[in-house]
Amino acid sequence: MGVTMSEKKYTKDHEWVSIDNDIATVGISNHAQESLGDIVFIELPSVGKSVNAKDEICVVESVKAASDIYAPIDGEIMEVNNSLEGDAAIINQDAENTGWIFKMKVSNPSQYDELMNVDEYKIFLEQ
Amino acid sequence: MNELPIDIPLRKFHEAYGAKMVPFAGFNMPINYKAGIINEHKNVRNHSGIFDVSHMGQVLIENNDLHINNLEKYIPLKLNSLKKNKSNYTFLLNEKGGVVDDLIVSLIEIDSKSFLYIVYNASRKNEDEKIFFNCSSKAKIIHNKNCLFAIQGPESIEVLKNKIEIPSYMNFLDIYELKYKENLVIVSRSGYTGEDGFEISITNEQAEIFIKDLLENENTMLCGLGSRNSLRLEAGLSLYGHELNEEITPIEAGLSWALDKDRLNDTTLNGNKILSDQLYNKPSNKKIGLVSVNRAMLREGMILFDDNKNKIGKITSGCFSPNLNKSIAIGYVNSNFDEENEIFCEIRNKMELVKKTSLPFVKKNYKKNGSNYE
Numbered sequence: 001m002g003v004t005m006s007e008k009k010y011t012k013d014h015e016w017v018s019i020d021n022d023i024a025t026v027g028i029s030n031h032a033q034e035s036l037g038d039i040v041f042i043e044l045p046s047v048g049k050s051v052n053a054k055d056e057i058c059v060v061e062s063v064k065a066a067s068d069i070y071a072p073i074d075g076e077i078m079e080v081n082n083s084l085e086g087d088a089a090i091i092n093q094d095a096e097n098t099g100w101i102f103k104m105k106v107s108n109p110s111q112y113d114e115l116m117n118v119d120e121y122k123i124f125l126e127q
Numbered sequence: 128m129n130e131l132p133i134d135i136p137l138r139k140f141h142e143a144y145g146a147k148m149v150p151f152a153g154f155n156m157p158i159n160y161k162a163g164i165i166n167e168h169k170n171v172r173n174h175s176g177i178f179d180v181s182h183m184g185q186v187l188i189e190n191n192d193l194h195i196n197n198l199e200k201y202i203p204l205k206l207n208s209l210k211k212n213k214s215n216y217t218f219l220l221n222e223k224g225g226v227v228d229d230l231i232v233s234l235i236e237i238d239s240k241s242f243l244y245i246v247y248n249a250s251r252k253n254e255d256e257k258i259f260f261n262c263s264s265k266a267k268i269i270h271n272k273n274c275l276f277a278i279q280g281p282e283s284i285e286v287l288k289n290k291i292e293i294p295s296y297m298n299f300l301d302i303y304e305l306k307y308k309e310n311l312v313i314v315s316r317s318g319y320t321g322e323d324g325f326e327i328s329i330t331n332e333q334a335e336i337f338i339k340d341l342l343e344n345e346n347t348m349l350c351g352l353g354s355r356n357s358l359r360l361e362a363g364l365s366l367y368g369h370e371l372n373e374e375i376t377p378i379e380a381g382l383s384w385a386l387d388k389d390r391l392n393d394t395t396l397n398g399n400k401i402l403s404d405q406l407y408n409k410p411s412n413k414k415i416g417l418v419s420v421n422r423a424m425l426r427e428g429m430i431l432f433d434d435n436k437n438k439i440g441k442i443t444s445g446c447f448s449p450n451l452n453k454s455i456a457i458g459y460v461n462s463n464f465d466e467e468n469e470i471f472c473e474i475r476n477k478m479e480l481v482k483k484t485s486l487p488f489v490k491k492n493y494k495k496n497g498s499n500y501e
């Protein structure tokens with residue numbers, strides 16, 4: 001407990017997670033937004049919801065298809081990025097920063113440690 | 128059936144221009160380039176865009192009584208009274224009046240010989256060619272040696288300026304043999320985006336030079352099948368495998384305007400009884416346009432309900448409309464559904480209100496008076 005701003009980590013579902021104390025910020029990776037193409041709609045998760053890692057919790061829709069967003073780790077949804085509701089294309093422009101999707105209170109920090117760091121994610125993408 | 132997708136002749140060229148290639152109807156096709164589907168779409172509506180549609184079928188059938196007689200079993204037009212240098216949107220019909228394919232049939236002259244030039248869907252090549260060869264043992268497939276490009280958008284004529292001389296009298300659905308650098312090309316004023324534009328059949332050898340030549344126009348860009356789909360959907364145009372299939376008749380698809388009504392009394396036409404019956408009594412399903420009320424995306428296969436949660440139909444095509452900035456869709460509902468009632472679409476287990484609208488979603492912009500900004 002008590003870690004401050006951590007390095008960014010990645011899931012196999014192409015989401016990124018960064019942790020500040022016990023709050024994780026989550027979005028989709030730049031690679032994910034590139035392969036989805038123009039994003040036109042997002043259905044944000046409900047604040048207050050308790051989720052487990054790998055749960056489907058919300059959906060992003062690009063011109064090509066709908067894709068599920070999974071909870072990267074266990075916890076509770078604390079906040080969502082409401083500016084995406086008016087302009088989901090922010091994710092295309094800045095997926096790993098202002099295009100964050102939700103923040104969650106982490107209940108099991110060891111799950112975060114198991115995720116890939118940026119170098120591991122790069123290798124994962126090349127496979 | 129696990130055959131690998133076939134490469135179109137300019138595959139490498141497209142990849143060098145940043146195309147994302149995807150398998151489509153048995154071909155590796157560009158779905159979009161770096162600009163992305165929405166930018167490509169808007170560029171076609173505001174300026175122009177260049178589509179490689181070389182996956183499509185192209186055949187020449189010698190225009191004689193025997194071939195015409197044979198083809199009239201499948202094609203609901205009077206083929207012996209087609210106008211020279213005109214293209215016609217039509218169908219191949221099965222015995223139930225269902226659509227084997229939708230196609231463009233044109234009457235053209237090559238080396239002072241008269242031919243039917245037919246452009247048809249890549250996904251239906253096997254079915255269509257079986258019919259063509261049954262009707263004419265000398266049907267000549269030309270898509271193996273000719274690429275097909277669609278130049279679409281209000282500035283299409285500008286893109287072709289000084290490259291191919293387009294006659295000032297050339298209107299929508301006119302088709303001519305014209306010259307590009309001393310070589311003959313087949314040029315029709317048509318397309319499938321709702322905009323003015325041209326479809327050009329040109330030899331594989333010249334294809335890359337030609338496209339590079341057209342790209343000298345700074346306001347045009349290469350566009351992929353992604354934007355071609357959203358453009359045709361906004362224009363309310365049907366796509367085979369979505370709005371059209373062997374179980375749907377042209378009348379159910381709202382395309383009775385494309386049928387020659389006299390042919391419906393002709394017992395040699397496939398499905399003529401079913402079609403004439405549907406024309407005078409109503410068919411059991413009708414095609415409608417839908418727009419989303421909230422921002423949720425309408426997609427193919429989603430089920431439509433009335434306000435009593437009775438299933439009334441389903442969506443056959445859906446996409447994001449860049450022009451309307453919301454999702455649009457085409458679908459079929461029971462003909463007896465009262466259109467004054469609310470329609471709901473089931474999206475991820477939730478009932479979302481959608482709004483019925485008339486087709487097309489975006490007004491068509493064809494050139495019908497011969498003016499071409501010259």
